[in-house]
Amino acid sequence: MKYAEVLLSQGNINQGHFYLPKGTDLFPADALGGKNKSEMAKSLEVIFVGTGEVVLTDIDSEKSLFRSARGESRRFIEKHKLTAGDKIYITKTGERRFSVSNKIITEPTLNSVLDEFNLEVIKALKESPENRKRQIENAPKKPDKKTVETTIYIRNPYVVAEVLERAKGACERCKSTAPFKRKSDGSPYLEVHHTVPLSEDGDDTVENAVALCPNCHRELHFGVNA
Ligand SMILES: [Zn+2]
Ligand SMILES: [Zn+2]
Structure with missing residues (x-):
């Protein structure tokens, strides 16, 4: 999967945020907005791996940040106890979907499948009741299956x-x-x-x-x- 690496500085840790790599073709051009909210672009779906948080946000291309992910970024850094010199990986996992993680993402894991599902539920909650009803009517009644490899801890x-x-x-x-x-x-x-x-x-x-x-x-x- 296509990804970008972000090296964290002490300033990033102090501020609880991280900058997105500039000049990458990782992000779709229509998601790059200006610095003012009036110049907001089309949203991306961003999953913060490990905190279970998801956010719909565009990119403030002037500051090179996910515009609406301040709290999520800070909690992600805190949760993984990241320090200066650590790396963050931003992986493209779908058309407009990205995962922010502290490890390189290779295969889908049980947690990543659950995170993505959680994101779909949040999006579905934002849609109109009519639209939801239509989606349900048009969906197959038996769910799809997926096999994932997962590592478990053998507890005492x-x-x-x-x-x-x-x-x-x-x-x-x-x-x-x-x-x-x-x-x-x-x-x-x-x-x-x-x-x-x-x-x-x-x-x-x-x-x-x-x-x-x-x-x-x-x-x-x-x-x-x-
Ligand atoms: Zn527990
Ligand atoms: Zn209790």
Whole structure:
């Protein structure tokens, strides 16, 4: 896939932003706008890999920035703990779609497929109800399938068991009782979550894990304050 590299400077880190490479043919010409909002060009769809954020934005070609992605850029830099000298990769993954990542993107991954799906949902929410209805009527009723290669962490079952024992059937965050019992063995249903994610080099230890109710768990991953 076609991509551009961006080398981060200390100034970029301090400002929480990054500049797009100039003079590249990576971006469609109709997405290059002027510096004022009145000179806004056609939007691109930009996915920030790792934060789950997506944004529709054109490019301020004077400043060489994604115009409407300030917060997303800052949170992306924070999330990946990027420092001066680190690189960001901007990969063209579709006609008007780009991914911002801290690693080179080669194959679609489970997360990239989910990120793209999330973007489609956000776009669908912005369309008119009539248009959505038409899209649904014209779509096949059985979904397409895709095979992706994904890397998983082999977690220690003793850590999970120990954390579940510690929680004694109540969420360690909101303190409410597990919402239901597990079909497999009748035990209270809680989910063991890593405070520092394994994907961010967190330890698979009792100290780095909490037992959560499904609500708290989803909120930690997808909530506005996550
Ligand atoms: Zn909870
Ligand atoms: Zn989790």
